Amino acid sequence: MTLRRPHPALRPYVEAVWASAAPAPSVAPREHVLPCNGMHLAIRLDGPLRLYRDADDLRGETVSHAVVAGTRAGFYVKDTTQPSRSVGAILRPGATQALFGCDADELSASHTPLDAFWGADARRLQEALLECDDESHQLELMQRALFARLRPVRAMHPAIAQTMQGLGLGAPVASLARASGLSHRLLLARFRAATGLAPKAYARVLRFRHALKLLARGQALADIAIDAGYSDQAHFNREFRELSGMTPQAYRRAPVRSEVHVAMVNFLQDAGVAPT
Numbered sequence: 001m002t003l004r005r006p007h008p009a010l011r012p013y014v015e016a017v018w019a020s021a022a023p024a025p026s027v028a029p030r031e032h033v034l035p036c037n038g039m040h041l042a043i044r045l046d047g048p049l050r051l052y053r054d055a056d057d058l059r060g061e062t063v064s065h066a067v068v069a070g071t072r073a074g075f076y077v078k079d080t081t082q083p084s085r086s087v088g089a090i091l092r093p094g095a096t097q098a099l100f101g102c103d104a105d106e107l108s109a110s111h112t113p114l115d116a117f118w119g120a121d122a123r124r125l126q127e128a129l130l131e132c133d134d135e136s137h138q139l140e141l142m143q144r145a146l147f148a149r150l151r152p153v154r155a156m157h158p159a160i161a162q163t164m165q166g167l168g169l170g171a172p173v174a175s176l177a178r179a180s181g182l183s184h185r186l187l188l189a190r191f192r193a194a195t196g197l198a199p200k201a202y203a204r205v206l207r208f209r210h211a212l213k214l215l216a217r218g219q220a221l222a223d224i225a226i227d228a229g230y231s232d233q234a235h236f237n238r239e240f241r242e243l244s245g246m247t248p249q250a251y252r253r254a255p256v257r258s259e260v261h262v263a264m265v266n267f268l269q270d271a272g273v274a275p276t
Contacts, residue, residue, distance in 0.1 A: 010147060013094065013150070015091065016089070019087045022084055023083045025083060029081045030078065032076075032261075033075060035072045035208065037195075038092075038093075039104060041066075041089045042088035043142075044086050045086065049063045049079075051079070055245075065126055067111045068114055069111050070108040071195060072108065073243070075244050078261075098153045121149075125141065157182075157190055163177075167202055208239065215248060216259065221248055
């Protein structure tokens with residue numbers, strides 16, 4: 001994958017732009033994509049994105065070649081039978097108003113076709129990317145498209161930025177709310193508009209992502225529970241299963257393409273479908 005910091009004019013809204021070749025065929029036809037506390041825009045060049053509600057969903061839904069993925073506090077299930085080259089952007093909190101004219105909570109827990117916001121420009125961008133085999137040029141095309149859609153927006157309220165920073169340091173939501181100077185209701189509304197999640201859900205995903213990093217290091221589960229801020233290992237196990245759809249032990253055993261992409265090697269057996 002080629003990952004690049006965007007042009008300075010885009011940096012308040014875009015963390016990075018990226019382009020990747022089609023991944024190697026997966027060991028399973030589906031994967032769990034775990035929550036990561038952020039939004040992204042992705043354009044698949046060889047086939048549309050196909051999603052499933054859960055392991056029991058045998059039909060699924062084809063979304064689009066170009067999508068905006070909202071913030072989630074849980075996993076989703078993705079088809080991996082048709083690997084595709086992709087080009088995209090990792091978006092910062094507050095980016096949705098600047099690029100799509102809506103708040104982040106309007107997109108949360110969903111994948112929205114890009115043409116719902118950009119109309120025919122979304123298809124033109126996909127076609128331009130298809131005609132280009134050079135990843136550096138593809139990243140330039142993506143940045144030009146993003147720059148062309150930028151609209152003037154108010155800067156993020158300082159209290160929201162401070163709350164996000166505090167959550168990242170493990171501060172309790174209640175103390176951050178008191179320090180914000182905003183009413184609880186207003187803080188909640190503005191935080192959700194910027195990030196797509198309520199502060200407690202945002203903190204929950206941050207803690208989960210920290211636990212994933214500790215799991216990757218081979219740390220003992222009991223130690224992970226303590227170091228990541230869970231009350232005990234039972235609490236850690238419950239939270240992990242709710243957010244990922246599997247236990248920590250199953251995550252360790254599963255083929256992991258990246259920290260948040262986990263192959264569902266047993267889904268056919270679990271769903272009662274005979275392999276072909």
